[in-house]
Amino acid sequence: MLTLYYAPGACSLVPHIALEEAGADYRRHRVNYAVGENNQPPFRTISPLGRVPVLLTDRGALTENPAILSYIAQSHPEAGLAPLDDPFAFARVQSFNLFISANIHVAFRQIVFPDTYADGEEAAKALRDKVPELADRYFAVIEQGLADGRLYVHGDRFTLSDAYLSVYANYLRKGDRGDVSRLPNILAHRARIRARPAVQRILEVEGLADEWRD
Numbered sequence: 121m122l123t124l125y126y127a128p129g130a131c132s133l134v135p136h137i138a139l140e141e142a143g144a145d146y147r148r149h150r151v152n153y154a155v156g157e158n159n160q161p162p163f164r165t166i167s168p169l170g171r172v173p174v175l176l177t178d179r180g181a182l183t184e185n186p187a188i189l190s191y192i193a194q195s196h197p198e199a200g201l202a203p204l205d206d207p208f209a210f211a212r213v214q215s216f217n218l219f220i221s222a223n224i225h226v227a228f229r230q231i232v233f234p235d236t237y238a239d240g241e242e243a244a245k246a247l248r249d250k251v252p253e254l255a256d257r258y259f260a261v262i263e264q265g266l267a268d269g270r271l272y273v274h275g276d277r278f279t280l281s282d283a284y285l286s287v288y289a290n291y292l293r294k295g296d297r298g299d300v301s302r303l304p305n306i307l308a309h310r311a312r313i314r315a316r317p318a319v320q321r322i323l324e325v326e327g328l329a330d331e332w333r334d
């Protein structure tokens with residue numbers, strides 16, 4: 121049995137959606153940040169940095185979204201969440217997912233946890249001020265990729281990357297991280313993914329249905 125450790129609205133929403141899309145048999149454990157559960161030994165044992173998501177499997181814990189997502193797709197091949205029989209196409213999925221994890225996630229972290237990178241209010245402000253420029257650059261690459269009218273990130277089939285993009289596109293609506301008016305394809309994609317029954321179920325579970333509504 122798999123257990124997803126998550127926090128509502130955090131980036132653990134991506135594997136939460138993937139598990140639901142896969143029809144996986146899984147439990148969920150909500151990590152209670154309010155009481156510091158993320159900094160206490162039981163959780164720290166499976167997540168050395170105290171971060172979600174963690175996917176606990178019968179062989180041990182997995183951290184880092186791209187790895188967790190690949191594991192979900194590979195352990196549920198019937199769900200078709202990634203092109204597992206095509207090394208190049210699978211690498212494209214990995215490439216996209218790592219693009220978000222290594223660039224967009226890190227930029228957004230500058231807003232929420234600037235003290236990860238530098239100390240003091242002045243440094244925090246400089247890190248936050250840089251984010252719209254970074255977000256515009258990174259999302260423009262994705263926007264361009266969707267410009268040929270494709271329904272999904274990698275063409276005509278839903279994959280892991282669509283769950284990943286929709287969650288980070290939703291963060292854009294916070295208003296402090298880039299100019300969404302330049303991203304009509306990404307916003308249309310987000311609405312398309314939001315309408316999926318599995319996504320709707322998870323938004324309800326995490327209490328995000330209102331936040332995700334237009």
Ligand SMILES: N[C@@H](CCC(=O)N[C@@H](CS)C(=O)NCC(=O)O)C(=O)O
Nearest residue numbers: 130131132170171172173184185221
């Ligand atoms: N590289 C990790 C990042 C995980 C991460 O930063 N998680 C955030 C929530 S989105 C978290 O738990 N932050 C709490 C903290 O850093 O203390 C991944 O992509 O899975």
